Every structure is written in structure tokens, then in C-alpha cells.
Amino acid sequence: MSNLLSSSIGRKLLMSLSGLFLITFLVVHLSINLLLLIPDGGEAFNVAANFMALPLIKFGLQPVLALGFIVHIAYGAILTAKNNKARGNNKYASGNNTKEVMWASKNMAVLGVTILAFLAVHMVDYWIPLQITHAVGSVTIGGVEMHDTYSLVAANFQNPLKVVLYVIGSLGLAVHLTHGFWSAFQTLGASNTIWRKRWTVIGTVFAWVVSLGFCVIAIAMYACGSCC
Amino acid sequence: MENNISLTLKVWRQSDSKAKGGFETYKLETVSTDSSFLEMMDILNEQLVGEGKEPVAFDHDCREGICGMCSLYINGRPHGPDDDVTTCQLHMRKFKNNETITIEPWRSAGFPVIKDLIVDRTAFDQIIAAGGYTSVSTGGVPDANALPIPKDDADEAMDAASCIGCGACVATCKNGSAMLFVSAKVSHLALLPQGQVEAALRAKAMVGKMDELGFGACTNTGACEVECPKGVSIANIARLNREYLSAKLKD
Numbered sequence: 001m002s003n004l005l006s007s008s009i010g011r012k013l014l015m016s017l018s019g020l021f022l023i024t025f026l027v028v029h030l031s032i033n034l035l036l037l038i039p040d041g042g043e044a045f046n047v048a049a050n051f052m053a054l055p056l057i058k059f060g061l062q063p064v065l066a067l068g069f070i071v072h073i074a075y076g077a078i079l080t081a082k083n084n085k086a087r088g089n090n091k092y093a094s095g096n097n098t099k100e101v102m103w104a105s106k107n108m109a110v111l112g113v114t115i116l117a118f119l120a121v122h123m124v125d126y127w128i129p130l131q132i133t134h135a136v137g138s139v140t141i142g143g144v145e146m147h148d149t150y151s152l153v154a155a156n157f158q159n160p161l162k163v164v165l166y167v168i169g170s171l172g173l174a175v176h177l178t179h180g181f182w183s184a185f186q187t188l189g190a191s192n193t194i195w196r197k198r199w200t201v202i203g204t205v206f207a208w209v210v211s212l213g214f215c216v217i218a219i220a221m222y223a224c225g226s227c228c
Numbered sequence: 229m230e231n232n233i234s235l236t237l238k239v240w241r242q243s244d245s246k247a248k249g250g251f252e253t254y255k256l257e258t259v260s261t262d263s264s265f266l267e268m269m270d271i272l273n274e275q276l277v278g279e280g281k282e283p284v285a286f287d288h289d290c291r292e293g294i295c296g297m298c299s300l301y302i303n304g305r306p307h308g309p310d311d312d313v314t315t316c317q318l319h320m321r322k323f324k325n326n327e328t329i330t331i332e333p334w335r336s337a338g339f340p341v342i343k344d345l346i347v348d349r350t351a352f353d354q355i356i357a358a359g360g361y362t363s364v365s366t367g368g369v370p371d372a373n374a375l376p377i378p379k380d381d382a383d384e385a386m387d388a389a390s391c392i393g394c395g396a397c398v399a400t401c402k403n404g405s406a407m408l409f410v411s412a413k414v415s416h417l418a419l420l421p422q423g424q425v426e427a428a429l430r431a432k433a434m435v436g437k438m439d440e441l442g443f444g445a446c447t448n449t450g451a452c453e454v455e456c457p458k459g460v461s462i463a464n465i466a467r468l469n470r471e472y473l474s475a476k477l478k479d
């Protein structure tokens with residue numbers, strides 16, 4: 001067991017498990033964000049956001065999520081560095097003409113850094129005001145006073161630059177997952193000739209549904225402003 | 229002389245493993261499109277010898293696609309522009325008249341250049357020596373009904389066993405990973421009853437050696453299976469992951 005995690009397959013195991021964990025997180029996140037689209041002045045979204053700020057979730061689940069990101073990013077960096085070393089310093093003068101290789105699969109680290117940049121902006125926009133400085137307005141829903149997260153989101157999406165960044169981040173995520181999703185199952189050994197096709201189809205659909213979901217929310221929030 | 233072409237060759241020359249190396253350009257006037265790539269290399273070498281120059285060193289042996297020795301990286305692809313063939317099976321009709329062909333050795337940290345186009349692939353032998361065998365002789369061919377093996381398993385084992393250890397998978401991999409080779413060797417034994425006895429030990433030993441020799445980790449790009457002259461599938465890599473992870477978790 002001990003040297004499992006220092007082996008190449010063991011390190012990939014961590015990439016795969018952390019990646020799949022982040023995928024489940026995305027599902028939860030998207031589900032909550034979709035509440036933004038309900039034309040109720042943000043009530044449902046605020047209640048959900050307030051629920052996610054419960055101590056149990058804030059102090060129980062949030063560190064797990066952070067750990068998921070840290071493991072994924074740290075091992076992604078180690079993996080990339082080791083693989084570059086294994087490739088060696090001598091490049092082919094005639095380049096690489098191998099066809100039928102998915103672009104995403106060769107650019108996972110670059111795509112990851114795109115997501116990371118997006119993540120950083122996201123932390124500054126939401127995590128810091130909501131959980132650290134509490135520099136947000138408040139609303140009372142059903143007798144409970146809570147952060148007016150909805151207004152914070154709505155205000156952010158009035159900035160076209162942020163909408164564009166958000167869309168780019170989401171698209172980067174989609175491309176990362178078109179390879180990442182099936183790759184995670186291949187790494188776990190849960191694949192063969194038939195399942196490879198199935199995972200790729202499921203993964204591609206999943207990646208684009210999630211990504212376009214985030215995009216639609218951002219654009220809709222921008223388009224209808226604070227009216228809905 | 230319709231089926232003759234002339235070519236410009238850009239060939240990697242390196243006097244020994246320490247030397248820096250660089251490209252030399254040669255012209256060949258009449259090469260039959262019916263000749264194989266290695267025959268074309270022979271013509272080049274005869275020309276060089278005639279000019280009193282040192283011939284280009286390149287690996288080859290069987291010249292019929294079974295030994296895995298021929299190892300040239302041609303115009304951006306291991307074994308050149310054709311699919312599912314080794315360099316010795318590549319025909320000159322795949323090239324156009326007056327084409328410039330760039331010929332390089334496999335390049336990967338695990339396969340250092342020895343001379344010109346020849347690389348050191350003993351790393352593969354070391355991986356095999358670490359566990360790519362059954363410890364006891366399994367005797368001659370038993371009667372087919374004495375040891376029933378499901379047809380699918382037999383087919384997959386046979387496909388995996390077609391790996392000739394050429395190293396094209398490593399040569400093309402952006403991670404310099406030897407996973408396709410190792411997975412083929414682990415799979416063809418793990419799928420059969422005689423090999424299953426030592427399957428867990430074998431997977432651990434071979435992956436351990438692969439890591440120790442500095443090959444990269446697989447990120448499932450699939451370039452290896454595209455370039456493998458024997459069409460070995462990356463489904464074998466999934467099997468290797470499975471074998472290795474379950475072996476490690478049982479420890």
C-alpha cells in the first residue's frame with residue numbers, strides 16, 4: 001500500500017479519484033446555480049446558498065473540497081513534470097503527425113491551468129465576500145436573515161468582462177472533461193473496448209451539458225439583468 | 229521509369245551516445261517505389277560507401293515485421309506514414325517524387341541514442357526480465373479440451389501477444405510512457421490460466437521496473453495504439469491498471 005502512491009499508476013489513481021470527486025462537486029454546484037434562473041427574485045437560490053453556508057457544510061465539506069482540488073492540482077503538476085522528464089529534452093525535428101489523438105488529451109495541464117485561473121477569480125468574487133469579509137447585503141426569507149447571495153451574483157454578471165471570463169472558464173472545463181471523464185475510468189481499470197466507447201459518449205455529453213449549463217446561467221443573468 | 233522516384237533525405241547522424249549529433253542531407257536519384265524503406269536505406273548506404281563516407285547505422289533484423297528491431301521515426305511518425313506496419317514493411321510507394329523525408333531515431337529519455345538511428349532499448353528487456361514470463365515451463369501445446377479457455381480471452385491474449393517490443397508506443401507518447409508495451413506483456417499472460425498464477429506479482433514487478441527506468445505515466449491519450457504496428461489496444465492498459473491496483477490493494 002505504502003509505495004502505491006509513489007508508483008506511476010498510484011499517482012494516476014489519485015488524479016482519477018480527485019477528478020471524479022470534483023465532477024460530483026460540479027453536479028451539486030450546477031444544480032444550485034440553476035436555481036438562479038427561477039424568477040422568484042432569487043429566493044430559492046438564497047435559501048440554497050444559505051444552506052451551503054451551514055457550519056456542517058462550511059467546516060465539514062469545504063475542507064474536503066479544498067483537499068480534492070489540492071490533491072488534483074498537486075498531483076497534476078507532479079505528473080506533468082515527471083512525464084516531461086520521461087519524454088526527454090530531444091524533440092523530434094519532424095514534429096508529430098499522429099492523427100486520431102484527441103487534442104484535449106494532450107493539453108490537460110493547460111486546460112487545468114485555465115480552470116485554475118477561473119477558480120481564483122471565483123474565490124475573489126464569492127468565497128472571500130461570502131465567507132471571509134462578509135461584505136454582502138442581507139435579506140430575510142421566511143423569518144431567517146441571510147446573505148443576499150443572489151444580488152451579489154446578479155451584480156457580478158452585469159459586468160460583461162466577468163461574463164466572458166466565466167464562459168471561457170466553463171468551456172475550458174468542458175474540454176478538460178471530454179478527455180478527463182473517460183480517462184478517469186480507464187485509470188481505475190474500469191474500461192475495455194466496449195466501455196471505452198460508452199464512457200467517452202457519456203463523458204462528452206456530461207462535459208458539454210455541465211459547461212453549457214454554467215454558460216447559459218451567466219448569459220441569462222447578464223441579459224435579463226436584475227429584472228428577474 | 230514511372231515507378232522510380234528521387235528523394236531528399238534528412239538523416240540524423242550521431243557518432244556515439246555522447247556526441248551531439250545533427251542532420252545530414254542526402255540525395256537519392258532512382259529509388260524504385262516497389263522497394264521497402266529499409267531497401268531504400270541500403271541504397272543510401274551503398275551510395276555513401278561508394279563516396280567513401282560512413283554508412284548510416286540503423287537497426288533491423290527480420291525485415292518481415294516480426295522482430296521489432298527496425299525503429300525509424302519518419303516524417304513525424306514512428307514507422308512512417310503507413311498504418312499498422314513496421315518500417316521494414318513500409319513501401320516507397322507511400323512517398324512522392326522529390327519528397328524530403330526526415331529520418332530520426334526514437335526519442336525518449338528511456339531510449340538513449342547509441343549511434344545515428346540506433347537507440348538502446350534494453351530497458352524493455354529489463355522490464356521483461358522483471359516478470360514477463362511464467363516461472364515454470366508450461367510444456368507443449370495441450371489438447372484444446374484439457375484446459376478450456378473462453379474464446380474472447382484467447383483472442384485478447386493472442387492480440388496482446390502480438391506485441392513485438394518495437395518501442396513505437398514510447399517513441400510517440402508525449403509522456404514517454406511504456407504502458408502499452410507493459411500492458412500487452414502483462415495482459416497476454418494474465419488472460420491465460422498458466423499466467424494467472426503469478427499475475428499479481430508480475431504486474432507489480434513489471435510496473436515497478438518501468439517506473440524505476442524512468443518511463444512516464446499514462447494519461448490515456450491513445451497515441452500509442454494509433455502508432456503500434458500490431459494494433460495493440462489500450463484496453464490492455466485498463467487491464468494493467470486493474471491488475472496492478474488490485475494487486476497493490478491486496479498487499
Ligand code: HEM
Nearest residue numbers: 015016019022023076108109112113116180183184187447
Ligand atoms: C472542477 C475542476 C476539475 C475537474 C472536474 C477535473 C477533472 C479531471 C479528471 C476527471 C481527470 C482525469 C483523471 C485521470 O485520467 O485519471 C483530470 C485530469 C487532469 N487534470 Fe483535472 N479537473 C479539474 C480541475 C483541474 C485543475 C484546476 C488542474 C490544474 C491546474 C487540472 C489538471 C489536470 C491534469 C494535469 C490532469 C492529468 C491529465 C490526464 O491524466 O489525462 N484539473 N481532471
Ligand code: SF4
Nearest residue numbers: 391392394395397456
Ligand atoms: S505495444 Fe505495439 S508499439 Fe508498443 S512495443 Fe509492442 S508492438 Fe511496439
Ligand code: FES
Nearest residue numbers: 289291296298316
Ligand atoms: S526488421 Fe524485424 S520488424 Fe522490421
